[in-house]
Amino acid sequence: MRAPFEQDKPIYVQIREKIEDQIINDQLKEGDQAPSTNQLVNFYKINHATVTKGVNQLVEEEILYKKRGIGMFVTLGAKDKLIQKRKATFVDDYVRKLVREADKLGITESEVVDYIKHVKGRDKE
Structure with missing residues (x-):
């Protein structure tokens, strides 16, 4: 069962924090491929734009980087x-x-x- 989202915080922020937690806890290591936005949409059953906003913040902060046509990966030093x-x-x-x-x-x-x-x-x- 998936943990429900907190009511007092935007869902895109919680998505971003879940990915951050996976990196901090070594579930996602530097250089690993991160879950795709489609995987996150299907897993959490939420809007694609919501997931994209959270993931894009991680890209802007250089925690994740995109390889066109392949996916997103955890940046070295993330x-x-x-x-x-x-x-x-x-x-x-x-x-x-x-x-x-x-x-x-x-x-x-x-x-x-x-x-x-x-x-x-x-x-x-």
Whole structure:
């Protein structure tokens, strides 16, 4: 069963992120052929233009490249580029907010680190 798409995010963005995740998780390696837009349309049962928009963003960001008449492939260095992009997003989306909230509550840096270690330890169980 396919996971449903999130309601709060455009589907083309979610398609792009699914491909990015496959690259980051080594399901798609640099130089590998990526799924075609037709394969993605058939798999997810969504509009061709939606898939094309997400895939084209990856081409514009030089994560994928097209070989005319053959398909799309993962660019060399794509995984590293995606990891760096995701790290920057992580800092902006989570760390900055965490630090601001910790400051409001008077939580010290060492307390924040202790909380993180506690949560990470609990997640491993």
